[in-house]
Amino acid sequence: MMAALPPALDHALADLLGDGWRTDASERLTYGYDNSRRHAMPDAVALPTTAAQVQALVRACRVHRVPIVARGRGTNTTGAAVPAAGGVVVSFERMDRVLAIRPGDRCAVVEPGVLNGDLQAALAAHGLFWPPDPTSAAFSTVGGNLACNAGGPRAVKYGASRDNVLALTAVTGAGELVHCGSATTKGSTGYDLQRLLVGSEGTLALVVEATLRLTPAPQARGALRAVYRDVASAARAVARLMAQPVTPSMLEFMDHHAVRLARDVGGADLPHAAGALLMIEADGDAATLPHALEALRHAAHGHGTGDGVISIDAADDEAARSRLWAARKTLSPALRTLAPGKINEDVVVPVSRIPDLVDGVQRLAASFDLPIVCFGHAGNGNLHVNLMFDPTDPAQSTRAHEAMAGVFDLALELGGTLSGEHGIGLAKRDFMPRAIDPPTLALMRAIKAQFDPDGILNPGKLLPP
Amino acid sequence: MMAALPPALDHALADLLGDGWRTDASERLTYGYDNSRRHAMPDAVALPTTAAQVQALVRACRVHRVPIVARGRGTNTTGAAVPAAGGVVVSFERMDRVLAIRPGDRCAVVEPGVLNGDLQAALAAHGLFWPPDPTSAAFSTVGGNLACNAGGPRAVKYGASRDNVLALTAVTGAGELVHCGSATTKGSTGYDLQRLLVGSEGTLALVVEATLRLTPAPQARGALRAVYRDVASAARAVARLMAQPVTPSMLEFMDHHAVRLARDVGGADLPHAAGALLMIEADGDAATLPHALEALRHAAHGHGTGDGVISIDAADDEAARSRLWAARKTLSPALRTLAPGKINEDVVVPVSRIPDLVDGVQRLAASFDLPIVCFGHAGNGNLHVNLMFDPTDPAQSTRAHEAMAGVFDLALELGGTLSGEHGIGLAKRDFMPRAIDPPTLALMRAIKAQFDPDGILNPGKLLPP
Numbered sequence: 038m039m040a041a042l043p044p045a046l047d048h049a050l051a052d053l054l055g056d057g058w059r060t061d062a063s064e065r066l067t068y069g070y071d072n073s074r075r076h077a078m079p080d081a082v083a084l085p086t087t088a089a090q091v092q093a094l095v096r097a098c099r100v101h102r103v104p105i106v107a108r109g110r111g112t113n114t115t116g117a118a119v120p121a122a123g124g125v126v127v128s129f130e131r132m133d134r135v136l137a138i139r140p141g142d143r144c145a146v147v148e149p150g151v152l153n154g155d156l157q158a159a160l161a162a163h164g165l166f167w168p169p170d171p172t173s174a175a176f177s178t179v180g181g182n183l184a185c186n187a188g189g190p191r192a193v194k195y196g197a198s199r200d201n202v203l204a205l206t207a208v209t210g211a212g213e214l215v216h217c218g219s220a221t222t223k224g225s226t227g228y229d230l231q232r233l234l235v236g237s238e239g240t241l242a243l244v245v246e247a248t249l250r251l252t253p254a255p256q257a258r259g260a261l262r263a264v265y266r267d268v269a270s271a272a273r274a275v276a277r278l279m280a281q282p283v284t285p286s287m288l289e290f291m292d293h294h295a296v297r298l299a300r301d302v303g304g305a306d307l308p309h310a311a312g313a314l315l316m317i318e319a320d321g322d323a324a325t326l327p328h329a330l331e332a333l334r335h336a337a338h339g340h341g342t343g344d345g346v347i348s349i350d351a352a353d354d355e356a357a358r359s360r361l362w363a364a365r366k367t368l369s370p371a372l373r374t375l376a377p378g379k380i381n382e383d384v385v386v387p388v389s390r391i392p393d394l395v396d397g398v399q400r401l402a403a404s405f406d407l408p409i410v411c412f413g414h415a416g417n418g419n420l421h422v423n424l425m426f427d428p429t430d431p432a433q434s435t436r437a438h439e440a441m442a443g444v445f446d447l448a449l450e451l452g453g454t455l456s457g458e459h460g461i462g463l464a465k466r467d468f469m470p471r472a473i474d475p476p477t478l479a480l481m482r483a484i485k486a487q488f489d490p491d492g493i494l495n496p497g498k499l500l501p502p
Numbered sequence: 503m504m505a506a507l508p509p510a511l512d513h514a515l516a517d518l519l520g521d522g523w524r525t526d527a528s529e530r531l532t533y534g535y536d537n538s539r540r541h542a543m544p545d546a547v548a549l550p551t552t553a554a555q556v557q558a559l560v561r562a563c564r565v566h567r568v569p570i571v572a573r574g575r576g577t578n579t580t581g582a583a584v585p586a587a588g589g590v591v592v593s594f595e596r597m598d599r600v601l602a603i604r605p606g607d608r609c610a611v612v613e614p615g616v617l618n619g620d621l622q623a624a625l626a627a628h629g630l631f632w633p634p635d636p637t638s639a640a641f642s643t644v645g646g647n648l649a650c651n652a653g654g655p656r657a658v659k660y661g662a663s664r665d666n667v668l669a670l671t672a673v674t675g676a677g678e679l680v681h682c683g684s685a686t687t688k689g690s691t692g693y694d695l696q697r698l699l700v701g702s703e704g705t706l707a708l709v710v711e712a713t714l715r716l717t718p719a720p721q722a723r724g725a726l727r728a729v730y731r732d733v734a735s736a737a738r739a740v741a742r743l744m745a746q747p748v749t750p751s752m753l754e755f756m757d758h759h760a761v762r763l764a765r766d767v768g769g770a771d772l773p774h775a776a777g778a779l780l781m782i783e784a785d786g787d788a789a790t791l792p793h794a795l796e797a798l799r800h801a802a803h804g805h806g807t808g809d810g811v812i813s814i815d816a817a818d819d820e821a822a823r824s825r826l827w828a829a830r831k832t833l834s835p836a837l838r839t840l841a842p843g844k845i846n847e848d849v850v851v852p853v854s855r856i857p858d859l860v861d862g863v864q865r866l867a868a869s870f871d872l873p874i875v876c877f878g879h880a881g882n883g884n885l886h887v888n889l890m891f892d893p894t895d896p897a898q899s900t901r902a903h904e905a906m907a908g909v910f911d912l913a914l915e916l917g918g919t920l921s922g923e924h925g926i927g928l929a930k931r932d933f934m935p936r937a938i939d940p941p942t943l944a945l946m947r948a949i950k951a952q953f954d955p956d957g958i959l960n961p962g963k964l965l966p967p
Contacts, residue, residue, distance in 0.1 A: 140745045141741030141744065141852075141854040142744075142853050142854050143744055143853070164747075192687075192688060197688055199694060199697075209941075213941035214941065215939075215941050216939055217942065220852050220917050221917075221922065222658075222881075223653055224919055225650055225662075225923055225926070226926060227926065227946055227964060227965075228706075228946045229664060229698055230945065232697045236689075253745060253747040276605075276607075277606075280605045280606055280629070282719065283787075324793040324796075325793045325794070328790045329790065332787070385688050386686065387609070387685050387686060388607050388608070389604060389606040389607050417687045452685050452686075453686055454686060454691040455691045456689070456690040457686065457689060460690045461692065472691055474680075476678035478692075480953065481695070484695075487948035487952060488945065499692060
């Protein structure tokens with residue numbers, strides 16, 4: 038942990054930012070957390086309102102080698118927004134404007150601090166949406182979504198953050214303002230720096246303006262809930278669903294533990310023989326939606342074979358849709374009945390390896406004597422592995438962390454990787470050498486050094502020490 | 503131009519590659535061209551068969567600071583595959599295997615030298631396709647497509663090369679084998695190096711294996727040909743088509759010159775009042791396709807207003823579809839009746855700026871007294887601007903190149919960029935400082951230096967001197 042801020046820097050940034058410069062301990066405290074439940078105290082908090090202020094701030098901090106941690110609203114789950122090395126937290130809460138919505142160009146220009154949910158509300162008036170829909174959408178920022186390449190259930194059809202950005206303006210760790218990409222849906226003009234910035238967790242540059250790729254909003258949607266005898270049957274259905282032409286707009290999976298919890302604790306209406314569940318959605322218009330749902334039902338049902346199917350229920354309206362989703366919604370609170378502590382990691386594997394992932398996870402659960410519950414975005418092979426333990430029991434905590442290391446190794450063995458949409462931050466940083474080989478990791482470090490020659494941007498995150 | 507190869511390197515690579523090492527002038531000659539009609543003589547041609555050979559070759563060339571130019575089949579239009587600084591052309595024609603097709607994971611693993619068309623044929627048996635479909639698809643390689651971020655008409659719905667790659671294995675200019683990305687459709691594990699490599703034109707690394715994202719093949723397609731009074735009316739229709747939920751699978755535009763050529767020279771059945779034309783396609787299945795086409799027709803027609811519409815014809819079968827496309831197909835040969843020489847550049851602008859682009863191009867045509875014909879991928883704002891001139895007339899050649907510089911400036915003024923899918927190569931390299939500001943360009947150079955510390959990979963391409 039570094040010492041307090043150099044007085045010259047403190048004065049310069051107070052002059053630059055006025056009441057957007059905070060050094061009171063009580064104010065700093067609340068900017069030290071993120072949703073990983075880690076905390077570290079920053080030396081100051083900056084609330085810039087313009088790109089020019091961000092650039093001046095970075096240049097000033099660079100002179101004094103003071104760390105800078107970009108912050109949206111702290112919903113990150115990996116510690117990426119925690120100022121572990123002290124320094125200045127730059128919160129983008131005052132740079133929250135939607136600067137332009139251009140329906141004919143299918144794009145919007147925004148400041149990084151706009152809430153995902155506020156943007157979606159502004160876009161809805163134009164019949165458009167921005168695809169990333171993390172669970173936190175109502176209270177997470179576009180800048181934060183870009184920083185960790187946030188996805189969500191819709192990503193199976195519409196892509197994650199990286200797939201839905203056209204151009205970024207950003208300030209590098211050298212204090213340079215760079216313009217990456219163009220407001221066009223095709224581009225082959227030099228190196229693609231904008232997608233490189235997405236998922237870089239504030240370690241390369243601070244995004245000050247984003248031009249986002251938009252999609253016209255579908256007019257209607259419909260849901261199916263397919264219940265299977267076992268995980269293997271459900272996983273085969275996922276592979277069938279992803280191999281036919283109608284891409285579902287959501288394809289969510291719950292393993293047998295999740296199904297049991299939803300039924301026995303959450304009170305969901307699910308048969309006792311249920312060993313796995315898929316929530317399948319399609320979207321479209323009134324004319325095409327019934328055909329899309331029929332195609333999905335056909336694939337879910339094994340093209341007529343009934344392969345492992347117990348039941349498939351359809352929702353024709355929003356009320357019925359909510360009833361079908363109830364099983365999924367009860368899950369998070371129900372999990373807490375298993376144990377007070379939870380490690381939730383979002384490994385990703387090729388879709389065909391989902392059964393191997395779920396089987397392997399259950400072997401780890403048995404071997405470490407801890408419950409592990411899997412559910413998540415099956416169409417992307419992106420499962421949330423929830424490892425339940427009592428954090429007040431040191432032996433359980435140790436076993437939980439060992440088991441999670443086993444989950445990472447398993448995902449990598451299956452051809453997958455550490456994170457689908459949460460990112461690396463502090464939580465998975467030490468596992469990076471298992472996922473990325475030494476020359477590739479060395480190249481990542483070398484690239485980081487070009488953007489941030491003094492290593493002041495979010496030090497200690499993403500790349501292992 | 504450098505001197506002949508160092509004898510030690512010649513011997514070492516002859517030992518390494520056997521008959522895959524060619525130094526005869528007659529053999530080298532044919533590897534010096536690409537489709538930009540530029541030519542430069544390489545000092546040798548290497549035909550590796552394995553990633554290990556590629557790595558050994560790069561390491562050997564690095565010792566002697568000998569340039570390396572990766573080559574697919576030379577269909578590039580920008581000079582990117584021409585060995586302008588001599589050295590070794592590495593042709594991937596012997597690394598052309600499809601290593602795996604995994605329908606359940608929607609991915610294929612290929613060597614870089616496989617032809618796009620051969621891959622599509624292999625995928626069709628599984629009901630899948632890889633979206634990039636450049637005009638050269640039958641005889642261009644996947645590696646070449648990745649090198650310039652190739653697109654094609656389908657990109658409006660399915661994306662270009664960069665949108666359809668999951669993982670790349672590549673050899674950097676330092677001779678390191680790097681593994682970028684994972685075979686999963688979501689990923690947030692470190693910096694996204696695989697998309698950085700796409701469009702880098704062999705200046706960062708040589709791709710030796712690619713894991714491609716696949717899409718299930720639609721079962722049916724249908725076409726509409728919409729004829730408008732003028733370019734502005736057609737451009738408004740493009741904006742309407744892109745703002746509604748049914749994304750066309752192709753949306754091609756022809757300006758008034760292109761329409762006139764297709765009719766008067768190509769013999770296409772088009773009315774004399776036609777001032778612009780759109781070819782609009784949808785794909786889907788038998789149940790949904792009619793609805794999709796109706797939605798597109800409705801938008802093309804101005805939602806009932808008939809805004810500038812002369813006629814909208816539909817094709818219900820493949821024969822009728824071919825007749826509608828005839829106007830577009832006759833265009834390239836018909837262009838040659840205007841002048842023997844052609845500069846074809848693929849600038850891209852936001853869709854809403856297409857009318858401004860076409861208007862501005864016609865002002866340039868008048869001012870430089872040369873015919874300019876625009877057509878191309880309207881749904882992406884990616885127009886092919888064809889500047890016709892007589893290359894044996896020095897005054898016309900000079901005016902043609904000045905006019906093209908004007909086209910680039912125009913595209914940039916309109917918020918667009920230099921290239922949508924052809925890339926930069928030698929042709930647009932000197933215009934890069936107009937498109938990319940100094941700090942961003944400096945960052946691109948710094949990144950290049952990390953991948954290729956001695957600058958041996960495709961020197962002189964993409965980045966200005």
